Amino acid sequence: MMAVRHNGSFVMFLLPSLAGVMVFVLLPFLDVMKRSMQTAVTGEFMGVKNYDVIFHNQAFLLAVQNTIRFTLVCIPLLVLVGLMVALPLSNLKEAGLIKSVYLFPLAMPTATIVLVWKMVFYRQGFLNLLLTKLGAYTGWWGPVMVDYLGTGASFWVLVASYLWKNTGYTVVLWLAGILAIPNELLEAARVDGAGRWKSIRYIILPNLKGSFYTIVILSFLNSFKIYREAYLVAGSYPQEDIYLLQHLFNNWFVNMEFDKMAAAAVCVGIVLFGAIMLLQRLWDKTD
Amino acid sequence: MLKTVYQSVKKSITVLLLLLPAILICLPVVLIITGSVMDSIELKQYLYPVFGGGEEFIRWKLMPDYPTFEHYGRLLFMTPSFFVLFWNSVGMVVCILIGQMIVGVPAAWAFAVYYRVRGSRTLFVLYVVLMLLPFQVTMLSSYLVLDRLSLMNTHLAIVLPAVFSTFPIFLSYGGFRAVPMQLLEAARIDGAGELRIFVKIGLPLGKSGLLSAIVLGFLEYWNLMEQPLAFLEDKSLWPLSLYLPEISWMQAGFAMCASFITLIPAAFVFVLGQDYLEQGIIYSGLKE
Numbered sequence: 001m002m003a004v005r006h007n008g009s010f011v012m013f014l015l016p017s018l019a020g021v022m023v024f025v026l027l028p029f030l031d032v033m034k035r036s037m038q039t040a041v042t043g044e045f046m047g048v049k050n051y052d053v054i055f056h057n058q059a060f061l062l063a064v065q066n067t068i069r070f071t072l073v074c075i076p077l078l079v080l081v082g083l084m085v086a087l088p089l090s091n092l093k094e095a096g097l098i099k100s101v102y103l104f105p106l107a108m109p110t111a112t113i114v115l116v117w118k119m120v121f122y123r124q125g126f127l128n129l130l131l132t133k134l135g136a137y138t139g140w141w142g143p144v145m146v147d148y149l150g151t152g153a154s155f156w157v158l159v160a161s162y163l164w165k166n167t168g169y170t171v172v173l174w175l176a177g178i179l180a181i182p183n184e185l186l187e188a189a190r191v192d193g194a195g196r197w198k199s200i201r202y203i204i205l206p207n208l209k210g211s212f213y214t215i216v217i218l219s220f221l222n223s224f225k226i227y228r229e230a231y232l233v234a235g236s237y238p239q240e241d242i243y244l245l246q247h248l249f250n251n252w253f254v255n256m257e258f259d260k261m262a263a264a265a266v267c268v269g270i271v272l273f274g275a276i277m278l279l280q281r282l283w284d285k286t287d
Numbered sequence: 288m289l290k291t292v293y294q295s296v297k298k299s300i301t302v303l304l305l306l307l308p309a310i311l312i313c314l315p316v317v318l319i320i321t322g323s324v325m326d327s328i329e330l331k332q333y334l335y336p337v338f339g340g341g342e343e344f345i346r347w348k349l350m351p352d353y354p355t356f357e358h359y360g361r362l363l364f365m366t367p368s369f370f371v372l373f374w375n376s377v378g379m380v381v382c383i384l385i386g387q388m389i390v391g392v393p394a395a396w397a398f399a400v401y402y403r404v405r406g407s408r409t410l411f412v413l414y415v416v417l418m419l420l421p422f423q424v425t426m427l428s429s430y431l432v433l434d435r436l437s438l439m440n441t442h443l444a445i446v447l448p449a450v451f452s453t454f455p456i457f458l459s460y461g462g463f464r465a466v467p468m469q470l471l472e473a474a475r476i477d478g479a480g481e482l483r484i485f486v487k488i489g490l491p492l493g494k495s496g497l498l499s500a501i502v503l504g505f506l507e508y509w510n511l512m513e514q515p516l517a518f519l520e521d522k523s524l525w526p527l528s529l530y531l532p533e534i535s536w537m538q539a540g541f542a543m544c545a546s547f548i549t550l551i552p553a554a555f556v557f558v559l560g561q562d563y564l565e566q567g568i569i570y571s572g573l574k575e
Contacts (some may be wrong), residue, residue, distance in 0.1 A: 006401050007404050009481040010401035012393075013393040013396050013401075014394050014397040017394035017453075020447075020450065023451075027432075029425070052531055088301045089305065090328075091301075092302065101312060101313060104312065104313060104557065107556070108316070108550060109546075109549050111529070111532060111549060112550050113315050114530065114532055119334070122335045122338070122345075124336045124342075124344050125344075172568045173572045176568075176569040176572065215572065217419065219419075228510070231361075232532050245423060249423040250513075261426075262427055265423075265427050269420065272416075272419065272424065276415070279561070
């Protein structure tokens with residue numbers, strides 16, 4: 001009797017959301033799957049032809065390669081930088097203020113900093129000014145005149161923006177993990193004569209496995225939003241090292257190439273689904 | 288004695304090492320603010336090498352030679368289009384957040400309280416996966432629906448899909464998980480209905496989750512770009528976040544002033560809601 005009533009309540013509370021998700025996401029995604037096997041205009045059945053086309057498409061391959069490279073560079077870097085800030089912060093009383101400062105970029109609208117990015121990274125911008133001054137001061141190198149946005153360096157500009165924006169988020173997550181470790185554990189280690197480094201190595205890090213998976217997943221989610229910076233600074237067709245999947249999808253959308261878009265959406269969706277499931281499996285094992 | 292000195296020196300060095308990058312992080316704001324009160328001619332002198340193709344380096348002064356509010360005056364009193372976009376942004380963000388609360392909060396409650404119902408775990412995993420899918424993957428599916436409902440090029444095209452986003456559900460769920468089950472059981476024995484329990488016990492006790500969803504949501508949707516770029520053709524419907532890049536460097540002071548005004552509501556929400564923001568980040572990392 002109890003259980004029956006709860007089934008009803010569950011459905012009642014969930015229904016509005018589930019109906020919306022069905023209408024706006026799930027059903028249309030089935031449609032996209034169907035379209036991925038059809039021609040764009042006439043809707044003729046094509047089998048896996050569209051998939052074949054995108055896997056021989058230069059732009060798609062370039063975008064996939066760049067996106068993977070970006071993810072593989074950024075996420076480990078962000079995870080590490082976050083941990084390196086969070087570990088000393090967890091011991092400080094002044095942590096609150098410092099944490100706020102690191103979090104602030106999260107609140108800064110992308111559009112507001114685009115002009116600043118240009119002022120910093122253009123050929124005669126602040127970064128080159130600083131490097132040139134430094135070179136002149138130490139005498140180690142001459143004037144630096146790199147155009148960061150027009151060369152392969154643009155990739156690293158994007159990496160830097162990503163770190164700039166997301167370090168605070170990661171620090172908060174790491175800190176939450178560190179503070180959740182029972183104090184008795186650390187106390188016991190200290191009594192046994194473990195120094196700071198030893199307690200980090202043997203107590204703190206092993207206890208942060210759960211946080212680690214979370215942070216990886218959320219960093220990944222946020223990594224797709226780097227498109228905003230990339231698009232606002234460099235437009236729809238940026239320097240080829242930062243031509244990401246997001247650019248490609250957008251350009252296909254503008255050109256109404258829905259057949260390719262559908263096939264690519266299905267592929268990316270499946271890969272992400274697999275990755276999420278794998279991480280979740282690993283995560284569940286940490287209990 | 289020596290040891291305490293050593294300790295405090297070490298501590299100050301740590302604070303300094305952590306603060307230095309933090310200051311670097313905040314420099315863009317300083318640039319924007321000083322630039323927004325700088326005279327056009329002065330600004331042009333400093334920026335010309337960067338944008339106009341000169342050979343020197345960029346220059347800057349933290350205290351402008353001729354501080355002026357001309358840009359603010361022009362923006363606030365002579366640029367009606369700015370206000371149109373400003374209110375577009377405000378309207379969309381408010382509608383999205385209200386919609387998310389109405390639709391998402393009961394759903395989060397369902398997942399948090401009725402987790403024993405068969406199939407609820409599976410659905411929850413599905414919601415988590417949907418939350419993690421980037422916009423680009425669902426862009427075509429959203430377009431197909433919006434086009435069929437003839438909502439393209441209207442604000443509803445942005446608002447409706449966002450209302451059914453599963454991210455706020457996940458955050459509110461984090462807040463509801465903290466509500467003790469015994470309390471609900473006791474209320475049931477006293478004869479309270481499920482809806483009443485949700486309103487009288489769930490909402491007050493789980494409000495930190497809702498507030499964090501609102502704060503994180505505001506910052507996200509104030510910054511909306513991908514969706515309006517794809518679904519709104521008419522530029523008078525655009526949000527503020529797409530207006531700024533349209534201004535050329537020749538009007539840098541004007542652009543910085545607009546940037547600063549765009550930043551104000553976000554900074555305001557950030558300062559007011561920082562605790563909830565942190566709480567929300569922590570909830571976003573909670574295990575089911």
